[in-house]
Amino acid sequence: MPRRVAILGTRGYPSYYGGFETLVRTLAPYLADTGWDVSVYSRPGAIELQDPARDHRIESITTRGLDSQSLSTLSFGATSALSAIRRRPDVALVMNVANGFWLPFLRAARIPTVVNVDGIEWEREKWGANAKRAFRVGAQLTASHATSLIFDSAGIADRWTTGFGRDGTTIAYGGTVPGELDVPPGLQSGAYALLVSRFVPENTVEEFLDAAAIIAREHDVVLVGSSGYGGELDARAERLAAENSRVHWLGHVHDDQHLFALWRHAGAYFHGHSVGGTNPALVQAMACGAPTVARDTVFNREVLGDHAIFVQPDVSAIAAAVTTLLRSRTVQRDLAAAAExxxxxxxxxxxxxxxxxxxxxxxxxxxxxxxxKDISGASSVSISAPGRFDANLPTASGQ
Incomplete structure (x- = not known):
C-alpha cells in the first residue's frame, strides 16, 4: 500500500506564487514517481485545476481561511491541520513556522511532522509587531513540537541551533537549467536590468526603484513582482513605468518560460533579499545564467559564492554596480557562466x-x-550539505 504524505502550508498545487510553491510543483510529482500517495492542501482560487502542467496523481484538498496579509497563513494552516488530523497521513510535510501553532495537534494525533522553517520571518520588515510576535511564538512551538526540521541554508541552520537548540537537515532549493530561449519581446539581450521580487521592504525594492530611475537614463529596466496586496511599492512601480518608457513593470509572471527568458537574457539581475536562507528565485536566476548584483548578506554569499557583484542597500551603490555591469559584456559572460x-x-x-x-x-x-505509540520526542536529522543526506535520527530536545 502506498505511503501517504500530506503537504501543508503552501497556496496549493500547482501554484506559482513563491518559493514554497515552486518546490511543491517539483517535489509532489517526484514523490508520486517514487510511490507516495501525495495530497497538497490548497487555498480557494489559488490553483488552476485545468493547468496543463498539473500532475493528476496529486490530490489537491481545498480548505477555508481568511485571505488577508496577516491572517492567511494562520487561518489556512489551522483548517489544513484539522483536515490532516481527520485523514491521518503517514507523515506531514509542513511549510513555514507560522504553522507551528498547529503542530501540537498533529503531534497529539501521532502524525510525524517534517517542517521546512523557511527564513527568519519575525525579522521581516513587512510584518507589524503582532505578526512578528506570532511568527516568533510559532518558531518556538515548531522547535518544541516538530518531529524534524528542514533548513534551506547553513545560515538558517546556525540560527536555529543557537536560538532554539534544534538541529535538522539542510536541503536547499533547486533550479531548472533551461535550453535555448528567445529574447523577450521589446528587449535586447544583455542590455537590460532585471528585478524579480515580492515587493516588500526587506527585499530592497524601495532602493532599487530609486536606482531604476538612474539606470533607466541609459538602459531598460524590467520589474517583475508585486506586493500581492497593493500598496505604495506597487504604486511607485506603476508611476515609474508610466513616466519612463525604459521601465517595464510586468507584475507577477506566471509563465516559467517567460521568466526564465528574462533571467537568461538580462544584462544585470538585482537580488536584494536580506532575510532568509537560500532564496528560490536566486537559485533559478543562477540556473538561467543571470549575471547578478546582490545585496551583501551571509545568505546571498552562501548561495552565490564569488560569482556575483555584492553591494550595500544604497541607491547610489546599486545604480553604479548595475550600470557598470550593463556596460561590460565580458563581465556579464564570466558571471553568467560561473553562476550556471x-x-x-x-x-x-x-x-x-x-x-x-x-x-x-x-x-x-x-x-x-x-x-x-510515541512520536512526542522531537527528533532531527544531522545537518548535511546540499546533495548529501545523513539518515541518523538522534533525539534532540526542543526549546
Whole structure:
C-alpha cells in the first residue's frame, strides 16, 4: 500500500506564487514517481485545476481561511491541520513556522511532522509587531513540537541551533537549467536590468526603484513582482513605468518560460533579499545564467559564492554596480557562466527531491517501528550539505 504524505502550508498545487510553491510543483510529482500517495492542501482560487502542467496523481484538498496579509497563513494552516488530523497521513510535510501553532495537534494525533522553517520571518520588515510576535511564538512551538526540521541554508541552520537548540537537515532549493530561449519581446539581450521580487521592504525594492530611475537614463529596466496586496511599492512601480518608457513593470509572471527568458537574457539581475536562507528565485536566476548584483548578506554569499557583484542597500551603490555591469559584456559572460555552473553543481532539483524523499521515508519507518505509540520526542536529522543526506535520527530536545 502506498505511503501517504500530506503537504501543508503552501497556496496549493500547482501554484506559482513563491518559493514554497515552486518546490511543491517539483517535489509532489517526484514523490508520486517514487510511490507516495501525495495530497497538497490548497487555498480557494489559488490553483488552476485545468493547468496543463498539473500532475493528476496529486490530490489537491481545498480548505477555508481568511485571505488577508496577516491572517492567511494562520487561518489556512489551522483548517489544513484539522483536515490532516481527520485523514491521518503517514507523515506531514509542513511549510513555514507560522504553522507551528498547529503542530501540537498533529503531534497529539501521532502524525510525524517534517517542517521546512523557511527564513527568519519575525525579522521581516513587512510584518507589524503582532505578526512578528506570532511568527516568533510559532518558531518556538515548531522547535518544541516538530518531529524534524528542514533548513534551506547553513545560515538558517546556525540560527536555529543557537536560538532554539534544534538541529535538522539542510536541503536547499533547486533550479531548472533551461535550453535555448528567445529574447523577450521589446528587449535586447544583455542590455537590460532585471528585478524579480515580492515587493516588500526587506527585499530592497524601495532602493532599487530609486536606482531604476538612474539606470533607466541609459538602459531598460524590467520589474517583475508585486506586493500581492497593493500598496505604495506597487504604486511607485506603476508611476515609474508610466513616466519612463525604459521601465517595464510586468507584475507577477506566471509563465516559467517567460521568466526564465528574462533571467537568461538580462544584462544585470538585482537580488536584494536580506532575510532568509537560500532564496528560490536566486537559485533559478543562477540556473538561467543571470549575471547578478546582490545585496551583501551571509545568505546571498552562501548561495552565490564569488560569482556575483555584492553591494550595500544604497541607491547610489546599486545604480553604479548595475550600470557598470550593463556596460561590460565580458563581465556579464564570466558571471553568467560561473553562476550556471554553480547551480548545476550545488542546486540540482533531483538532489533536492531525493533528500526530501529519503527524509520522509525515514520518519514513516520510525513511526512504523514504534507503532505510532510515541512520536512526542522531537527528533532531527544531522545537518548535511546540499546533495548529501545523513539518515541518523538522534533525539534532540526542543526549546
Amino acid at each position: 555552473a554553480r547551480a548545476r553543481r550545488c542546486y540540482s532539483w533531483d538532489s533536492v527531491c531525493e533528500q526530501y524523499d529519503v527524509l520522509l521515508r525515514q520518519h514513516v519507518a520510525r513511526s512504523d517501528r514504534w507503532g505510532r
